[in-house]
Amino acid sequence: MSYVKPAELATRMVDAGESKVYLSTRDTLIRAYMAGAILALAAAFAVTVSTQTGQPLLGALLFPVGFCMLYLLGFDLLTAVFTLVPLAWLDKRPGVTFGRMMRNWGLVFIGNFAGALTTALFVAIYLTYAFSAxxxxxxxxxxxxxxxxxxxxxxxxxxxxxALFIRGVMCNWMVSTAAVGAMLSDSLPGKVIAMWMPILVFFYLGFEHSVVNMFLFPIGLMLGGDFTVVDYLLWNEIPTVLGNLVGGLALVGIVIYVTHGRTRPSRSRATKKSSTTTEDIAVVERTDTKQAAQ
Structure with missing residues (x-):
């Protein structure tokens, strides 16, 4: 089937979060490094298209190619593990502890940052002919x-x-919707379509993505931008990371887990069951009364 129902989606999300916790340090770093590098290249591509054409919408339309590539290759973004890994912890999967969850987040952050920084250096070198122009x-x-x-x-x-924090929240609302949306289909076209739409929304509206910013701000500094590393950390990266955490977990991960993974009985069924129980009790009471009279 090309479409996965929400109940199965919730299980897939928990399974995905659990698998990320058990990845080796080497594999976690490699996958995070490549995710950061590819997403950074997509950001450079989108900025180039927007600048050369004067059409920001065109850049936003093309930016999702990077997200789709890294997701399909099985690489990991910090924004996605913020959403998926806590679900395995909440579901009490064996061996998924708070400490292991924090370890995963830390390794993915380091890998994403290293990958994005590498791409920033590459792009700065090619734009300036090795800083000579x-x-x-x-x-x-x-x-x-x-x-x-x-x-x-x-x-x-x-x-x-x-405002910065809220932009981080809204960003991972969309980005995690894309990551989770890809699990709704078992076909390649279905996955790409599900990812493309929310990523387009996030990029065009200018929300704050912690990993994209790991590229944009270092390269801005390399090229002579009028801000400092402290400005970048205090007035972007740290609040953005916190906003991404809240947005992905509260507006995507927990919402789907609670309503589709831990679904409560519907009100109509509960009412019917309660009504049936009441009728059964009434029948028993009438039977007892009749027997007593006899």
Whole structure:
């Protein structure tokens, strides 16, 4: 079948979270590294398309190619493990402890960051001929992204921090919907379609994705952006990671797990059962009364 029903989807999600916990350190790092590198390249591609055509929507339409590639190859993003691994812990799968969950998150973060940073260095080298020339319009666009989404938030103080956090929440609402949506189909076209739509929404609306930002801000600094590493960490990466965690887990993972993995009996069935029980009791009472009279 090409479509997987939600009840089976919930089981697949828990199984996926459990399998990630048991991956070796080597495999976890490799898969996370490649996910970060591929997603970063897709971000560079989307920024290039948007800059050269002047059409941000076109860049957003094409960006999901990176997410689809890394997912189909079995690589891991921090945003996805935020959503899936806790479900295996909540389901009390054998050996899935809080410590192992945190270990998985930490390794995936390191791998994603290393991969994205590698791509950032590669792109900076090719744009500037190994830092010997100006990066041109694309480089300027990358610098502005880094500046607008760090010091741009800090200019608004607490309100800016809240906006940044909410953008992180909404980002992983969409990204995790894509990762989970891919499990709804066993066919390649079905998986790609399910992933493409929410990733398009997140990228075009400018939500904050922790792994994409692991590329955008380091390359912005490499190309001379007017912000610092501290600006990047405090006014983007850390709040974005927290927002991604809340969005993916609260709005996707737990919602599907609770309503499809731990479904309560429907009200109509419960009422019918209760009504039947009441009728049975009444019959017994009438029988007892009749026997007593006799």
């Amino acid at each position: 100006d990066a041109g319009a694309i480089g300027e666009a990358l610098q502005k992204i880094g500046e607008n989404r760090t010091v741009g938030y800090s200019a608004y103080g607490a309100a800016g921090m809240l």
